[in-house]
Structure formats: structure tokens, C-alpha cells
Amino acid sequence: MNRRAQYEARQKRRALIIASASTVFIVLALVVLVPLAPGWVAVQKSFFSWDIFVRSLPKMLDAFTLNIAIFLWSAPLVAFVGLLIALARSVTAPALFPLRVFGAGFVDIFRGLPVVLVIYLIGFGIPGLGLPRPWNSPYIWGTVALVLTYSAYVAEILRSGIESVHQSQRSAALSLGLSERDVMRYIVLPQAIRRVVPANMNMLIALQKDVALLSFIGPVEVLRQAGIYKSLFANFTPYVVAAVIFLTFTIPATRYADYLMNKQRNERS
Amino acid sequence: MNEVKLRLEGVSKSFGKNQVLNGIDLDIAEGEMVCLIGASGSGKSTLLRCMNCLEPIDDGYIYLDGKDISEPGLDLSDIRRRIGIVFQSFNLFPHMNALENVLLAPRRVLGKSREELVPQAEELFTRFGLKEHMHKYADQLSGGQQQRVAVIRALAMRPEIMLFDEITSALDPVLVHEVLDVLRALRDEGMTMILATHEMNFAKELADRICFMDGGQIVESGKTAQIFSKPKDERTRTFLKSLLVS
Ligand SMILES: Nc1ncnc2c1ncn2[C@@H]1O[C@H](COP(=O)(O)OP(=O)(O)OP(=O)(O)O)[C@@H](O)[C@H]1O
Numbered sequence A: 001m002n003r004r005a006q007y008e009a010r011q012k013r014r015a016l017i018i019a020s021a022s023t024v025f026i027v028l029a030l031v032v033l034v035p036l037a038p039g040w041v042a043v044q045k046s047f048f049s050w051d052i053f054v055r056s057l058p059k060m061l062d063a064f065t066l067n068i069a070i071f072l073w074s075a076p077l078v079a080f081v082g083l084l085i086a087l088a089r090s091v092t093a094p095a096l097f098p099l100r101v102f103g104a105g106f107v108d109i110f111r112g113l114p115v116v117l118v119i120y121l122i123g124f125g126i127p128g129l130g131l132p133r134p135w136n137s138p139y140i141w142g143t144v145a146l147v148l149t150y151s152a153y154v155a156e157i158l159r160s161g162i163e164s165v166h167q168s169q170r171s172a173a174l175s176l177g178l179s180e181r182d183v184m185r186y187i188v189l190p191q192a193i194r195r196v197v198p199a200n201m202n203m204l205i206a207l208q209k210d211v212a213l214l215s216f217i218g219p220v221e222v223l224r225q226a227g228i229y230k231s232l233f234a235n236f237t238p239y240v241v242a243a244v245i246f247l248t249f250t251i252p253a254t255r256y257a258d259y260l261m262n263k264q265r266n267e268r269s
Numbered sequence B: 001m002n003e004v005k006l007r008l009e010g011v012s013k014s015f016g017k018n019q020v021l022n023g024i025d026l027d028i029a030e031g032e033m034v035c036l037i038g039a040s041g042s043g044k045s046t047l048l049r050c051m052n053c054l055e056p057i058d059d060g061y062i063y064l065d066g067k068d069i070s071e072p073g074l075d076l077s078d079i080r081r082r083i084g085i086v087f088q089s090f091n092l093f094p095h096m097n098a099l100e101n102v103l104l105a106p107r108r109v110l111g112k113s114r115e116e117l118v119p120q121a122e123e124l125f126t127r128f129g130l131k132e133h134m135h136k137y138a139d140q141l142s143g144g145q146q147q148r149v150a151v152i153r154a155l156a157m158r159p160e161i162m163l164f165d166e167i168t169s170a171l172d173p174v175l176v177h178e179v180l181d182v183l184r185a186l187r188d189e190g191m192t193m194i195l196a197t198h199e200m201n202f203a204k205e206l207a208d209r210i211c212f213m214d215g216g217q218i219v220e221s222g223k224t225a226q227i228f229s230k231p232k233d234e235r236t237r238t239f240l241k242s243l244l245v246s
């Protein structure tokens, strides 16, 4: 081992010891101090009841499959609508000016409103028009609200990706005789989409969580189910169950997004 | 003298208030190799981009084979495919390998099939010593190799004129020779070429004719030997002298 490697190994050992010691200290402090709080016994009973955890888990998981289902069919729609809006905002032909205005308006409106508000307005408003059967379901219109909101964000991410492709790539493609459309399709978009994959991963994770907001307008997904159990058992543990279920999905997903982000940063430097 | 292939008459171009080209007149004969030289900012790149219709011109005319190609509203794709251009850098599409880079335009623009194109492309890669690099991506190729792929990509469209904009200035001197060899080969085949360059050795060796540009005008144009041995214009003299000093 050379001198530099020895030094680095020593530094690493030191860092590891300090990190472990401080972690042990904090955990001990929590374990010892939190139960000393005056309300701890009550909190433990109403939030961390093992019995209720076990009893509510199966049906909570069941309800979570609805979250997954809504997520799975919203995500491709978000990608599709987001792409359309991004393209609408990127066209330069004067004849298509109205399209650009529409794209800009869409993005301004749906990024400017709280998601819950959009869900209420569309999820209650449109079924209120008295449409015939499947079309009056708040389940459908709530999902539409989610898709519209997230498309606005994804469109902006894509547009920033489109603009990040160097002008000379466009020149090189045009100089070969490719049409504007082909330049977008074969040169600009493939590069832009690759660049914004990590940012869109984060949008996907956020979308997956926000499916729970539909609980406000009807569908019995995991958060709504937790609310039902809370009333039934007069206990908050089902919310903790919901939190645990969400985290088992979102933590690996965020780690993966971070990994992609780092990988891309390293590739570029 | 051969037929005039490309004719520029009073070509002018401004970016905002900045008049970059100021009444350029230039005739390029079939099979001729012309070098544009001149200080940075004199308008060489802009002139090449105008010839390729990447920049619309404000005034004047450009004729290709006697046909006006500067008229607004023409099908630019049709003109661009007849005039190839290679830039200083960022030429290749980084998300495609070298072969895909070369095949894209002939497939999309000329509507040829892959099967038809691959043998032709392979032939070009072989000729420029890049056969074994055909399936590599830009970031796996050296600068000189990238520029040669860019030349192949332009040639795959079977252009009638090739424009080169300082294609070696981002390369280190060792790699310059590879690219120079390519230019020499093309000249010997009789390709009509216009080359903007800061490398006077290039100009001296390759060009039939030199055009010296200053302030958006062609100040002096003449046979290569004449420009370098006894330039007529004071500005040309000053420019060439400044190169000797640095
Ligand atoms: N797209 C553009 N927008 C605005 N100004 C531009 C643009 N392209 C070039 N110019 C200006 O036009 C002038 C001429 O530029 P050009 O690139 O043609 O010069 P050049 O002779 O190629 O210089 P160099 O030897 O440095 O490449 C410069 O003053 C430049 O700032």
C-alpha cells in the first residue's frame, strides 16, 4: 500500500468510527428520552398498536393496489400529454402561434394551482354536469385532474431538455437536408428525453404519492382506507401502516432516481 | 475555366445592427477549391452558413448551377442536400453511432433503404480509414475521427459542393493531418469545395484560389501563389504579416 492509500484508509476508518458513534448516541437518546415524554404511553397506544397494525395491513395493501392501478394508467398519459404540450410550446412556425399560446396557458394554469384544488374542481365539477353513467365517476375525473397537473410539470421539464440540446446539433441536422420535423424527432427529442429522465423519475414518485389525494373525492385507495379504519378502531395506527406502505415503494424509487442523476452527472463531466 | 457552379452577387447579411456580410460577390467554378481567410469575426462562417441556406440572406442573390437559391420560400431541404457542410465542432449526433449518423439523412431525405445504403457507407468508412470505428459513438472517437465521420456523413448525401468551416481548429496538430488527407483526396476527385481556415499552410497547399475577407467583404481574391507572394491590398498584407509574427 502506498503512502497516499494508507492515508486515505486511515481517514476512512476515522470517519466510520465517528459516524457510528454519533448514530449510536442519537438512537440511544431517542429510545431513552422519547418514552420519558408525558404523553408517550397514549401516543404509543394510538399510533403504534401492533395488534391494529396486523389487523389492518391486509386490507390496506388491498387498497394500495388501487393506488398502483391509478398510477399505472396515469403515468403513460402524463408522459404523452406532457410531450404534446412541450412540443406545442416549442413550435416556431407562425401559423402555429395559437398552439404555443395554448401550451403556455396550460402550463401556467396547472402549475399555478394546488393539486387538491384541481382535483376538487374537476373531480366534483365535471360529474356535476350530469353525464351518463361511467362518465360521471369522480374516479375518472379525479385521475384526469392528476394527469393534467402532472403533464404541466413534465412538459416544462421536457421543454428545458429540448432547449438544452445545443443549437449546432440542429444546424448539423438541417444542413443535411432533414426537415424541421425530422430534426425534432430524430435529433433533438432523443437527446432531450435522455437528459430529463432523472427529473421525470422524481415527478413519477411525486405522482405516485399524490394519487392519495384522490381520497378526498371518493375512490377507496390506501389513504381513504386508513381513514375508514381509523374511525372503526378509534386508533391512528392505520395511518402509520399507510406511511410504511408508501415508504417501501418511494424510498427505493428515490434512491434509484438519485443514482440515475449521479450517473448522468458523472458521464457529463 | 470550368462552368460556374456557385455564384454570389451582392450578398448581405446583418444580425440586428451588426452588418456581418456587406455585398459579397464570388464565383466558384466546378471542381474548384477556394479558401476563405481573414481575421476572427470577418464573416467567414456566416458566409458559409448563408451558402448552405442555414442563414437567410438579407440582400443579394445566390445561384447554384445558374438557379437562384436565395429566393425566399424555396424548399431549403432540397438545396441543403446538394451542398454539404462540416462545422468546427459538435458535428456528430451523440446518441447515434457513426454508421447511424451517416445513414439518417439519406434514409429520411432521399428515402433510400438501409440495405442499399450500408454498402455505400461502408465503402466511405473504408476509404477514410474508419471501417473499424463504424459502430462507435462520438465520445468513443478522437476529434480527428469525429471530423472524418462528419465528412463521410455529408458525402453520403452525394453533395455537389462541400463547405468546411475551420474543421481542424479544435484538433491537436497530430490529428490535423488525418483530416487534411481527406480534403486532399476530395480535391483530387474534383469535388467543388470552399474552406474557411486559419491554417495558412492548408490554404497554401490545397487551394486553387484564396479569398481574403475583412469586415464582411471580400477584400482581395486571387490565385493562391499570388496572394501569398504579392498581395495587392494593404489589408491583406497586414493580415498575412500579423500571422508571421504570432
Ligand atoms: N447567430 C448570430 N447572431 C448574432 N451575431 C452573429 C451570429 N453569428 C455570427 N455573428 C456575428 O457575425 C460576425 C461574424 O461572425 P463569423 O462567425 O461569420 O466570423 P468568422 O470570420 O467565422 O470568425 P472566426 O474566424 O472567429 O470563426 C461576428 O461579429 C459575430 O459576432
Ligand SMILES: [Mg+2]
Binding pocket: B044, B045, B046, B165, B166, B196
Ligand atoms: Mg468562423
